[in-house]
Amino acid sequence: MTVGSKVWEQYVKTLAAIDNTAAKKFAAFVRGLDLGKADSRKKAIDYAVALATKYSETAAAAACEMYDAIVAAAGMYFPAAEPAVLAENIYGEVAKTVNGMIKQNASPDSMGSAIGRLVKRTGVDTTMKNAIRDGAEWAWIPSGDSCAFCIMLASNGWQRASAEALKGGHAEHIHSNCDCTYAIRFNGKPSYASYNPDKYLDMYEEADGRTWKDKVNSMRREQYAENSEEINEQKRAAYAERKEREE
Numbered sequence: 530m531t532v533g534s535k536v537w538e539q540y541v542k543t544l545a546a547i548d549n550t551a552a553k554k555f556a557a558f559v560r561g562l563d564l565g566k567a568d569s570r571k572k573a574i575d576y577a578v579a580l581a582t583k584y585s586e587t588a589a590a591a592a593c594e595m596y597d598a599i600v601a602a603a604g605m606y607f608p609a610a611e612p613a614v615l616a617e618n619i620y621g622e623v624a625k626t627v628n629g630m631i632k633q634n635a636s637p638d639s640m641g642s643a644i645g646r647l648v649k650r651t652g653v654d655t656t657m658k659n660a661i662r663d664g665a666e667w668a669w670i671p672s673g674d675s676c677a678f679c680i681m682l683a684s685n686g687w688q689r690a691s692a693e694a695l696k697g698g699h700a701e702h703i704h705s706n707c708d709c710t711y712a713i714r715f716n717g718k719p720s721y722a723s724y725n726p727d728k729y730l731d732m733y734e735e736a737d738g739r740t741w742k743d744k745v746n747s748m749r750r751e752q753y754a755e756n757s758e759e760i761n762e763q764k765r766a767a768y769a770e771r772k773e774r775e776e
Contacts, residue, residue, distance in 0.1 A: 530602050530719040537712070537723050540595050541672045544588055544652050545708045548645035551584040556641030564631050573631075578623045581647050585615040588652030596659050596713065603715040607663045613654035615647060623647065642705035649707070653700040656711045660690035665713040670724045672708040677748035679709045681741060684733040686726035687714065 558576050562569040589612030596610040616622035626647060630640045660667050667690050669682040682702065690713070694701055712721050736744040736751075 532599070532602070532712075532719050532721045532723075534723040537670070537721060538672075540591070541708050541710060543591050544649065544710060547584050547588045547591065547652070548648040551580045551648045552638075552641035552645030554641075555580055555644045556637040559640055560637045570628070570631060574620075574624045574627050577627050577644050578620055581615055581623050581644055582619060584648045585651035586612065588648050589613055589655045592652040592655035593659075596656055599713055599719065600663070600715070603718040605663070605715045607659075610655065610659045611662075613651050613658055615651050639705075646703060646705045650700050650703040653703055653710055654695075654698075656713060657690065657694065657700055660711070660713045661692055663690075663715075665690045665715055666717075667711045667713050668721075668724060668726065669709060670712050670721065671729070672710070675709055676704075676707065677745045677752060678702065678704075679707065680729050680748060681733050681745050683709075683724075683726065683729040686730070 555573075555577055559573050562573055564570055564573060593610035593612050600607055600610075623644075626643050627640065630643050635643075657667070659665075666687045668687045669679065669685070671679050671683050675683070712724065714720070732748070733744055737747040738744040
């Protein structure tokens, strides 16, 4: 059985829509606040906790549904997938994220992306923890304009699910503005039409450098050269917004 590109893309879009919704709502909320004031910071944190809790639960539920569908497609029998939680101390985790972004004088969009990252992490945690529980294999499947680090991860191909990929009980390498995620399989089933590990391995091996860090940096430079105009425009817009907030 093969998981078709459309099925996988729809799943990826569903997860992206969930964390993007949380991100946009938080960005819109903090634009109306003076985060230099203690009461405004508390309002921001309280709202972020509510958003992160709600949308993390939604992301985890979507991940459970996809996981159970893959288990059934592979002809395996396991207990229903269990949703991961954002954090044992949700308020502390979210407050740390929000306060850190405020300290950096981050833009509202960047702050929203940080909340979206927490939501995405919960969905990925759900897949990872159930895969470890059930002895699955997993692979990191890129989506859209994937960064160099995600391409390197994708080049690793299928691997036995392992807690070594977790840091502090969470997916280690989740970053903002990324739609890539884990796929799972059992005994080589199912396959995924949208995943070609050989392609990503070729990209990684052809990159300049002797170490994995050298190669990732080489791919980053190449991606920057290809998209420099768009990247610089985004930087100029972020700088202008920051200056406006400071005035």
